[in-house]
Amino acid sequence: MSLTDAGAPERAAGNAPPDPDRQRRGLTERLLAVRELSLLIALGLLVGVTALRNDRFLSGQSIKDLLLGCAILVILAVGQTLVIVTRNVDLSVGSILGLVAFATGSLFLSAPGTPWPVALVVGVALGALCGAVNGGLIAVARVPALVITLGTLYAFRGVDYYWASGRQINAADMPPSFLRLGNQTVLGVPVLFLVALVVVAAVGFYLRSYRSGRELYAIGSEPAAARLSGIRVGRRVFAVFVASGALAGLAGVLYAARFGTLDAAAGTGLELQVVAAAVVGGVAIFGGSGSAYGAALGAVLLTTIGSSLAVLRIDPFWQQAVVGALILAAIGLDRLLALRVAARLRGRSAHGA
Amino acid sequence: MTADAPGTQAPLLVLDGVTKSFGAVAALRGVHLTLHSGEAHALVGENGAGKSTLVKVLAGAHAPDSGSLTLDGQPLRLGGPADARAAGIAVIYQEPTLFPDLSVAENIFMGRQPLRGLRRIDTAAMNRDAERLFQRLGVRIDPTRPARGLSIADQQLVEIAKAISFDARVLVMDEPTAALSGVEVERLFAVARSLCEGGAAVLFISHRFNEVFDLCHRVTVLRDGAWVSSDDTADLTVDEVVRGMVGRDVSSLYPKQDAELRDTLLDVRRLSRAGVFTDVSFSVRGGEIVALAGLVGAGRSEVARAVFGVDRYDAGEVLVAGRAVPAGNPGRAIAAGMALVPEDRRQQGLIMELSVERNATLARRRALSRLGLLLGAAERAEARQWTRRLQVKASRLGAPVATLSGGNQQKVVLAKWLATEPRVLIIDEPTRGIDVGTKSEVHRLLSELAGQGLAILMISSELPEVLGMADRVLVMHEGRLVRELPRAEADETSIMFAATGQGATA
Amino acid sequence: MAHDSLYAAPPTAEAEPGGGRLASVRGLLGSWDAVIVAALVVAVLVASLTVENFATGRNAQFLLLDLMPLALIALPMTLIVITGEIDLSVASMVGLCSTLMGQLWLSSGLSLELICVLVVLLGAVLGAVNGLFVTGFGLPSLAVTIGTLALYRGLSFVVLGDQAVADFPADWTAAVVRNIPGTSVPVMVVPLLVLAVIFGVVLHATAAGRALYAMGNNDQAATFTGVSVARTKFWLFVVSGAVCGLVGIFWTLRYASARGDNATGLELTVVTAVLLGGVSIFGGRGALLGVVAGVLLLGVLRNALQLADVDANALTIVTGSLLIASVVLPNAVADIRARLHRRRQRQPVAS
Known part of the structure; x- marks a missing residue:
């Protein structure tokens, strides 16, 4: 990354046509790329160091476990990115996941012949419904999503407990075709991870290349300006919460397929990991910047840290502490980067008067 | 610019009997406004006269309670900002409304980005188009850089680029010059004139009468939400406009009385802050009003903030009545007898x-x-x-x-x-964005306070205010104090000369 | 002063469009305290009449003891939220303080008195870390305290693993649950009340309290008025940490157990209580009385429903709904009022 080089020719070269390379990938995009690159490097270092200590870390089985382990978090983090980019946050995703997972189990319990695609659609729809509740309440109350989704975090979980009333659903209650979904691999890659990849690619592409996707960034960057430029802020934010709910619903169905054993506590506390993944992945907590790819990398990094600690024979109780430290480091680094970029941009602002 | 009365053809935009109330408050009461193609039209009035509400109505942000809008003879209904934009009405607000995290090009084309296959955004085309717009404006701003960190003037330019990018037929500018320096204002006016020549209509709102008379063909005056008059600028004097705005004669705008000069109360010695201002020294005596003049961005407000302790400084010292004031602590500055009326009333x-x-x-x-x-x-x-x-x-x-x-x-x-009964009053843009009546009240008050022995440091971008109020004028240019002018020597030319850096070597 | 004649027109048309609405929300929030207190009274009455064993001394004692951690942490949290910040790491600080108390008791040989002092100091240090990140580095407190939430909880597991320390002296564990002689009110309520009064006075009747509201509404303007925004916020986080230290001690002794997962999830309940009490999440608005009433309301409802055999976990529906209602209702009511007002305005014009 060469911010310094980029600034100099621009000032020096009087009316020269802009450098074609710069034209293709603008400064704004490159700043984002730096963030994603640094995550990849961190991930590479982590894997490298761990593999040096224990070469089984790079065995097929171990990698498969890793990919399987991060798939659900990746999907949730991507959904959360959509929300955080608009300067909101969805704390209810863990509860939605739990509720949908239990609902999926219950569906198979009450209608054993249900084909799994139906269960998938029902789960996603239920998640979207929960998201719509969030979005609707936020529209009515006009308070930060933090408050509303904190409320629905409790409420959805409470509904889950109320419904389950202590019951547990086991793998035996679900069709094998569905459970295979959770463990099957294609060319050695778990299906779950492929699903996550599709979600990341789709959302990442959408956020970057579509007008409505860019409007989400505009809303998060400056809500008042967004309104004045004719962006339908309320509608977009509502849609974003429905999308986040739907992705949490998808994650819930996949959770059911992967773990098989379900009670009302599934996914408790997951929301913080999800927010952590997004923040570590460079999604600014106050909106306007970040990418789905970054958030996904953040989720992979958090999961990998978990497995690395085990391989490195570090007390697994350290994992959560490391995650916390990582969040602090990530936001601290972002801040530092932002300050330095801002200082440089101020220098560039002095165009020929 | 002369008023070559383009009033012969049919009007482009007509507002007729527009009324808008907020609760019990009637913001607009039957306002009329006619804009012709190729015309620069000024809208003036005291604060609260309803100018901003009128702008919001044109922008589609407020729906009028009654009255009609007509564009090209067709009735116009605006359901929201998007409708106004589709109708070719562009609004540049007082405060720029950019998205700091997005690139400059995206800021210009938000919602209208050029597309390629699969309705994807064509980023390269968008950047090229933005580049072309800036070329037309004669400025160089990298379209791919984020909007964060742009100077206010550059932000205004991006707003203007946005407005001309969708071939606005009506360009509304709500006090666009409040934060601009002389050169930047000239550039803005050049753009506005070329837009007019291209057949657009410009609605220009400003408190600065010299700009109004410089740019505009006609002036509409509003008072208390009601239409007062619309006249050709050629037939008007500033006094007549002011009388229309206030509803009565305004005798003297700037009544600074001579006051007995007392001991030095504020002493600033070799104050520096890297990249912001360098080696600034001056003093203000009791009974004296000292103006700090200069272009926007010359570091005037920054010096004031540092003196008061809101910002830190790297070197130098500040003394009030001979005693050093600790740096970076407004609380201590207040205790020492300083007061700062900041430039941004709503935020600061x-x-x-x-x-x-x-x-x-x-x-x-x-x-x-x-x-x-x-x-x-x-x-x-x-x-x-x-x-x-x-x-x-x-x-x-x-x-x-x-x-x-x-x-x-x-x-x-x-x-x-x-x-707080201060001994030193620093006042940054004392009358920015306030109406003519209150303006003279504030000036009178400042004069009176100086008479009571206060030391007053006044920062102002309005030269008439500086010339009318100040006993001495200090001129800053690019972070340095370049000139000190006693009242007798200060005039528009000498101040602008120094402020643009030409007097520095003399 | 002589400058009187110049201002002619009365400022009729210049009220902000949002002014009316702002005022009505504000008027409503002014009475929000009253609404919550009334809701509390109703809840207590209904519960006493319909729920068996609710109106007993023994239940009152348990109710109050259960409420202690929530009530204590809500005090500094109120101040923090009023300044526009938030501290989500409180429960993790309680957990870490609790496990450190256990570890120190297990292995250090220090007296329990000294350990208690150290634990409160430790809490203050943990809070200072939050404060440093928020005010020193200028990071958003939401993100910082989500980070320290994970960090401190993780460390509390590091300290004791999944073990528990339980062998605290019986006279200490009995002391925290003892009642004031002759009543069914726990002794511990006394320090709580003292703290509540101190926080209330600081917030509502001192220069520092005014500064808190000022910076919560607009920290830049507060700075320009001589308020040390960063320093004040830093110390609020320190106080929050110290109070969490106190709660850690209380929690450990009350349940005679120092465990890594102590008080997990309490942060969300605390935030709920504070918002239920009418404090604006945007900062700058709220009162301590409302928060105290909010804490009690939350406690009474949960206690009553538990006595009525509702599954403890399903009770979270109540917490969540209360939180949502507390933010949705005032806005909805203000909307309806504004609409009625507008209609009344329009009628004379039409006729």
């Missing part, structure tokens, strides 16, 4: 959500405490005393200060600081 001067009373006593909260306890009664008494002295017009002291007019808000800021 007041806490808009709090009551008039709380705002007026905020700086005195410690002094009003007894045994550490601060009781409402003490605050109320103090606030009542000072708002009465400054004649703040508020429905009640408990009302949020946001419900007051700009001029009355400025009076609350002044009340807040005068209540």
